[in-house]
Amino acid sequence: MSTTFHVVGAGIVGRRIERLLHERVVAVHPPRQPDLARVRPGDTVLLAQAGEHAHTASQALEAGAHVVSVGDGPTDTRAQMGLGTLARERGVALVVGASLAPGLACLIARHLATPLASVDEIHVAVHGTAGPACAREHHAGLRGPAIGWHDESWVEYIGGSGRELCWFPEPIGARDCYRVAHSAPVVLQRAFPGVQRVSFRRSATRRDRLTARLPMLRPPHPEGGVGALRVEVRGAAPDGARVSAVAGIAELVGTATAATAVAFAERVTDLEPGLVLPGSTAVPTLDLLHAVEAHGVRLQTFTGIPVSVAS
């Protein structure tokens, strides 16, 4: 049966998704008023527009379509998670956060966690933005409030706090990263039951932090340069040794986000109906990571981290 892919949004990510799906039938909808009357049961709707996705996702689910959302706002993500029952009733999948983070970050975290006996901490950091809408969200995210999962409870931090020097794959290298309002901790905490600490940070400059509470002083670039993702998973190996595993990518953020969204969209009919969270055990993580690599995103791992040996 042929499936029609509908892409909502024509920014950097939307256009790149359309390019990756070039062999399939693609209907592109304007971001503000998507024509969901054209959506038929069994179609797949990829939400790649700026702003909130929950309302459009609800309409697409009502029409019997699978939904893949690249949204990363914490409030919107929680609203989408509330649509899981509707998706299950309609017999379709609702993939929430199929972007660079939480999407690819969650897949990498699951891959790193697979050989471990238990996962205690997951720390994600991102450098760079995709298009202008993404840059505006980055700017607003520094205003916070940023959330983190700390010792099995949610903690609210001031946006732009918690500076940490994070080492990304080359050519990005070391960048100062700060807590921002983002949905990655929300998705990771649900996908990894039992995890004790989850954090998300974004790179920012002094100017970014100083001007975060002001309107953007100049229009953002049409597309950010090469971005990067760093995922660190800490836990216990089967022999009890403490382990810290790190992996990531260095790639254009829009390209990596589109590759992740398309990887999910191509396999959405194989997923269980209902809410699908990247990184959960119900998701074919390895297949998805292979698909992301097939779309040109090179996964990397960091070696050289000391690992304690059980005595």
Added chain:
Amino acid sequence: MKLLRRVLAVLAMAGIAAAGIRLGGSGGSPPQRGGWRPLDLPPGQ
């Protein structure tokens, strides 16, 4: 003359303190091995 002796004494003490800190070290050199490598994924499920 008295002022000059004091200045020299202060400089000598600062030198001795700096040498002590320099020789004592603070944690060794950072890791010299390792780095980012391509992630080898096992075959798909």
